[in-house]
Amino acid sequence: MNQEEQRKTLSLVVPVHNEEDTIHLFYNAIEEIKPKVNATIDFHFIDDGSTDKTLSILRDLAEKDEHVHYVSFSRNFGKEAGLYAGLQQSKGDYVAVMDVDLQDPPELLPEMLNEVESGEYDAVGTRRADRKGEAKIRSWFSSQFYKWMNKVSQTHLVDGARDYRVMTRQMVDAILSMTENQRFSKGIFTWVGFKTKYIPFENRERVAGNTSWSFWSLAKYAVEGIVSFSTMPLTIVTFLGLITFGASILAGIFIVIRALISNTSVAGWPSMVTIMLFIGGIQMLSLGIIGRYIAAIFMETKKRPIYIAKEEK
Template structure:
C-alpha cells in the first residue's frame, strides 16, 4: 500500500546533533536516497542540541534536496541539554508508525537500517536494536570500564541491559509512547529501553568510521552518564554501604575483644596513638565515601522534585510548513 498523504507518516528518523553540521550535510543525502525508495511518507527530525555551527544554513540547503515523500524538521534547543534530552525531544516530535534513532555522524549505516525495517516487517516484534560487534576503535581502558558498567547494571530479576546496544534502534509507536510516559528528568535512555520491555530482537553491526569531526563524549561525560544510570536503575551502592557498615562494625568488635583479651591475659600495652590515628582516618574515609554515594542519590531526587522541563525549544523549522 502506497501512502503519499503527508499526514500519514510511516517512518520517523531522529538524529540528535551537536556541532555536526558538516557531517549532517554529508550523511543526509544518503538518507534521502533511502527514504525516496520507501512506499510510505518519511520524516527526518534533526534535534539541534545547542550547536554553535552553521546547522540552520545546512538545513536550508538540505531542504532543497528533499525527495517528494520525505519531510525534514529542525528542532533547535535554547542551549545544550545533552543527548538524552535530544533523543527524548525527537521521540516527542515524531509522528511515524515506526521510529528509528540514529547518529548524525554517519556511523550508523543506512544499510543496517534497511535490514532492521525488513526484520520489523517480517517478524512479530516491537523493537529491532543494533549491537556493535566490535569496539576496536576504543581504547582498552574505556572498553574495560564499559564492560564493568554493564556487568554491574544487570538486574536479571526485572530487566537486563544488553552490552553494546545503544540508541540505534527501530521501535513501533506503542514503544515510543511507553518511553514518553516515563517522567524522570535525569534520563538514561539505555536503561529506559530495557525497563519498558516489549519484544526485542538484536542484530549485529559494525559502526562505520566517522565521516568527520570527533566524538563529543569524553571520560568525564561518560562517567557522569554512568552515574545517572546507576542512581536511576540500581540500589546496589546503597546496599553495599549497609553491608560495609555491618562488616566494619563486626571487625571493630572482634578487634576490641582481641585488645581486651591481649591486655587481660598477656598484660601487653597497646600502642595508643598510631592505632587510634589509623582507625580514625580509616573510619572517616569510609564515612566520606558513603556520604558521597548517598549524596548522589539525594542529588538525583533534588533534580527530580524541582520538576523543571527536560529541555527548552527555541525554534522549530518544518519543510512542510515552509512550502
C-alpha cells in the same frame, strides 16, 4: 487515496551537537537508501545548543525538503534530552533513533523496518559486534560497565547496544510516558519491555568531525545509568557499614580482654591511624553514594522541563 498516502511513515530522530560537517553526509546517505525503505521518511533533527553552523544548515534543509523538521534548544541540555524531544516531535507510525555521524549504518534501516513491520518484533536495535578503532582503555571500561550493570540491575543491557533502533508507535508512547529528568535511554528502552531483536554490525569510525563524548562525560553517563536503574550501591554501603561495625565490636572486645590480662599500654599509633583512615574512607564513600541518590531525588523534585526549545520547524 494515492500510493504516497497509503504508505506508512518512519520518523528519524537525530540528535545533533556541533555537527556542521556531518549533517549533509547523513542526509545524503539516507536519501540513497530511501528507495529500499518501505515507508515515507521524515527527519527530526534536534539541535542541542550547537555553537557552529549546525542550526543554519538545518534551516536550509528544512526549506528545501518538507520532510525535514528540526528543534533547536535554548542551550545544551545533553543527548538524553535530545532523544526525548525527538521522540516527542515524531509523528510516524514507526520511529528510528540514529546518530548523525554515520557510525550507525543506514543500510541496515530497511531490514530493521521490515522486521518491525512483520509484527514479530516491537523494536529492532543494533549492537556493535566489535570495538575496532576504539581506544583499548575506553573499550575495557565500556565492557566492564555492561558487565557490572547487568549484575547490579534487574534491567538487562545488551553489551555493545547502540541507541540506533526502529520502534513501533506503541513502544515510543510507552517511553514518552516516563517523564523522569534523570534519563538513561539504553535502560529505558529495555525497562519498558516489548519484544526486541538486535542486529550486530562491525564498529565504524565517524565520517567527519569530532565526538563531543569525552571519557569523563561517558563516566558521568555510566553513573547516571547505575543510579537510574539500580539501588545495589546503597545495599553495598549498608553491608560495608555492618561489616565495619561488627569488626569494631570485635576489636573493642579484644582490646578490653588484652588490657585485663596483660595490663599493659601499647602505643599502636600506626594501626590506630590505619583503622581510622579505613573507617573514615568507607564513611566518605558511603556519603558520596547516598549523596548521589539524594541529588537525583533533588533534581526530580524540581520538576524542571527536560529541555527548552528556542526554535523549531
